[in-house]
Amino acid sequence: MLTLIPFLVTSLPFGREASMPFKQGSQTAAAQSANIVRLEDLDLSGIQQDWGSPEKDKSVGGKPLSVGGTHFQFGLGTHATSRFLITLNQDAASFSAQAGVDDEANSTASVKFQVIVDGHIVARSPAMKMGMPPWPFYVGLRGAKYLELRVLNGGPGIDYDHADWLNPIVTALPGKSSSITAYVPPPEPIPVLANNFLPQVQIHGPRVYGCSAGKPFLYRIPCSGDRPVQYAAKGLPQGLKIDPQTGIISGEVKHRGNYKVTLLAKNSLGSSHRTFLIKADGMLALTPPMGWNSWNVWAGDVDQSKVEAAADELRKTGLANFGYQFVNIDDTWEAPQRNPKGRVEPNQKFPSMKDLAAYVHSLGLKIGLYSSPGPKTCAGFTGSYQHEKQDADQYARWGFDYLKYDWCSYGGIDPHPDLAGYQKPYRLMSKFLKQSKRDIIFSLCQYGMGDVWNWGKSVGGNLWRCTGDINDSWGSMSANAFGASKWAKGAGPGGWNDPDMLVVGKLGWGGKPRPTKLTPNEQVTHISMWSLLAAPLILGCDLTQIDPWTLRLLTNPEVIDVDQDSLGKPAVRVEKNGDTEIWARPLYDGGWAVGLVNRGGFPQKVTCQFDIIHVTGKHVVRNLWLRKNIGTFANKITELVPRHGTVLLKILR
Numbered sequence: 091m092l093t094l095i096p097f098l099v100t101s102l103p104f105g106r107e108a109s110m111p112f113k114q115g116s117q118t119a120a121a122q123s124a125n126i127v128r129l130e131d132l133d134l135s136g137i138q139q140d141w142g143s144p145e146k147d148k149s150v151g152g153k154p155l156s157v158g159g160t161h162f163q164f165g166l167g168t169h170a171t172s173r174f175l176i177t178l179n180q181d182a183a184s185f186s187a188q189a190g191v192d193d194e195a196n197s198t199a200s201v202k203f204q205v206i207v208d209g210h211i212v213a214r215s216p217a218m219k220m221g222m223p224p225w226p227f228y229v230g231l232r233g234a235k236y237l238e239l240r241v242l243n244g245g246p247g248i249d250y251d252h253a254d255w256l257n258p259i260v261t262a263l264p265g266k267s268s269s270i271t272a273y274v275p276p277p278e279p280i281p282v283l284a285n286n287f288l289p290q291v292q293i294h295g296p297r298v299y300g301c302s303a304g305k306p307f308l309y310r311i312p313c314s315g316d317r318p319v320q321y322a323a324k325g326l327p328q329g330l331k332i333d334p335q336t337g338i339i340s341g342e343v344k345h346r347g348n349y350k351v352t353l354l355a356k357n358s359l360g361s362s363h364r365t366f367l368i369k370a371d372g373m374l375a376l377t378p379p380m381g382w383n384s385w386n387v388w389a390g391d392v393d394q395s396k397v398e399a400a401a402d403e404l405r406k407t408g409l410a411n412f413g414y415q416f417v418n419i420d421d422t423w424e425a426p427q428r429n430p431k432g433r434v435e436p437n438q439k440f441p442s443m444k445d446l447a448a449y450v451h452s453l454g455l456k457i458g459l460y461s462s463p464g465p466k467t468c469a470g471f472t473g474s475y476q477h478e479k480q481d482a483d484q485y486a487r488w489g490f491d492y493l494k495y496d497w498c499s500y501g502g503i504d505p506h507p508d509l510a511g512y513q514k515p516y517r518l519m520s521k522f523l524k525q526s527k528r529d530i531i532f533s534l535c536q537y538g539m540g541d542v543w544n545w546g547k548s549v550g551g552n553l554w555r556c557t558g559d560i561n562d563s564w565g566s567m568s569a570n571a572f573g574a575s576k577w578a579k580g581a582g583p584g585g586w587n588d589p590d591m592l593v594v595g596k597l598g599w600g601g602k603p604r605p606t607k608l609t610p611n612e613q614v615t616h617i618s619m620w621s622l623l624a625a626p627l628i629l630g631c632d633l634t635q636i637d638p639w640t641l642r643l644l645t646n647p648e649v650i651d652v653d654q655d656s657l658g659k660p661a662v663r664v665e666k667n668g669d670t671e672i673w674a675r676p677l678y679d680g681g682w683a684v685g686l687v688n689r690g691g692f693p694q695k696v697t698c699q700f701d702i703i704h705v706t707g708k709h710v711v712r713n714l715w716l717r718k719n720i721g722t723f724a725n726k727i728t729e730l731v732p733r734h735g736t737v738l739l740k741i742l743r
């Protein structure tokens with residue numbers, strides 16, 4: 091039985107000396123101090139944290155521990171969000187510590203500390219800020235099996251959340267200190283993913299596609315299978331033609347309207363067809379955009395040859411055969427000065443934007459770039475302020491198909507915007523993009539300010555960032571994913587919530603790309619959630635170094651079909667039970683995509699009762715990552731879900 095001893099500040103052992111409140115030499119003191127287990131002395135390799143590494147007797151920044159102006163010799167420096175799990179084996183008497191934000195942080199830091207015993211929160215601090223005195227903890231542990239020390243984000247984001255556990259001590263029962271150990275999770279089996287590179291020919295991609303009549307049209311039919319493949323398209327509108335060898339459809343739709351097209355492909359092993367509704371009424375992005383962007387891998391190191399290489403690799407790796415089509419240049423392409431006519435120009439990293447666009451188009455792919463409504467971009471390059479029309483026309487002249495438009499220095503133009511103020515620069519640019527000679531997808535990047543998910547579409551956005559910048563940690567990725575229920579209503583064909591670009595594969599924001607820090611199960615959750623949420627699937631890795639497992643993760647056509655579903659209804663959370671959640675979305679064919687998610691630290695069973703999504707009776711259920719029907723289930727299904735993992739199911743109609 092677990093006993094919780096009420097906390098008494100005055101009785102707490104604080105400094106290291108103070109934490110050994112026994113006279114040296116006395117029998118009792120020796121015996122009792124032998125029972126003290128200092129948690130910073132345990133194996134720290136099992137600690138999960140979302141920035142940096144856990145540090146013994148130092149802050150996460152590597153400095154001496156200091157909280158509220160007081161130095162501490164002993165403790166553990168970590169960073170929100172973090173989890174430290176300790177196995178007690180019912181051999182512990184109590185836990186004591188203090189905790190606070192390290193003085194090396196800054197005023198944006200805010201964290202909450204929690205002590206969890208056998209899955210129950212038994213003590214917690216309020217939101218702690220830098221400069222506050224440490225928060226004391228004392229918890230009885232008799233009978234307990236596990237102790238978990240958790241640090242949560244206490245404010246807007248985890249930036250500077252440098253968090254210290256000071257003198258964290260477990261007092262063991264007499265003679266039992268060796269049974270108090272850090273839990274180090276065993277290496278997780280890598281989730282099995284179906285092979286998507288089958289020799290049989292199969293057409294993939296959206297079933298509905300938007301464009302404007304009278305503007306250039308380009309669509310490369312995504313199709314897997316052994317080459318050569320012969321393509322055809324029945325019912326193409328006047329003005330479009332298909333290249334039977336490459337499957338690239340191009341031209342200009344002559345007249346506004348809806349056109350039911352059937353795409354056809356055949357190879358030596360058979361044939362495949364897919365319906366494809368072309369809606370030539372000016373609405374773009376009827377399904378979420380898919381492609382690649384330079385930022386998460388190259389940041390400021392992007393240049394023209396890297397963008398060309400990305401386009402080549404979309405084709406060579408086969409990613410384009412599953413629907414990835416945009417190749418987007420992010421920030422740092424712009425020259426510092428406009429030309430004498432006021433036109434924006436690329437800097438020396440991009441010798442010719444026009445040639446680059448033409449090259450990407452020659453592969454049947456599309457190209458995007460980046461700017462800001464302010465005078466400067468986020469990285470301090472030339473923005474579009476007061477040159478919006480000129481820039482929109484220039485992008486079209488070069489042949490661009492996509493613009494990401496990032497708020498940043500616009501904060502200096504309108505420091506305290508009301509709703510109309512948030513919308514103004516996006517309305518303006520959208521107007522000029524629409525007036526330009528090309529169809530240009532408009533991606534709003536302003537981190538969700540003013541609840542952009544409620545109005546992004548009404549100002550001409552085709553997608554809008556709802557969050558701060560993602561990084562390849564569980565904390566960052568999962569915070570972006572699991573905050574998404576409240577955004578669901580405003581998204582649908584033509585406009586999508588954007589929880590930011592993907593962080594799988596080799597990446598690193600400049601320098602030499604390194605593997606993502608997400609575990610394989612976390613990566614499965616990442617792609618499952620983005621597909622459930624109808625999020626844009628924009629790769630952020632070095633495509634020249636993509637490994638076979640990551641390729642499987644990114645090319646599963648059944649998972650991509652969930653993302654690209656023509657109904658366009660993003661999933662919402664339909665159930666939360668402790669660390670497990672169920673997210674579900676209805677699909678155009680009457681089926682349901684359901685994600686069973688485990689955000690906890692251990693594998694757990696998750697049960698989906700069909701009635702929570704208003705489904706009754708018996709249904710065939712398909713595991714989408716395995717691409718296998720797993721049986722017929724009446725009223726519910728239960729699956730074991732790995733730590734931080736997701737089982738993605740389709741409940742067939």
Ligand code: GLA
Pocket residue numbers: 385420421467468469496535558559
């Ligand atoms: C912001 C955006 C990123 C990236 C950078 C470029 O931080 O959120 O996605 O575009 O700007 O400077």
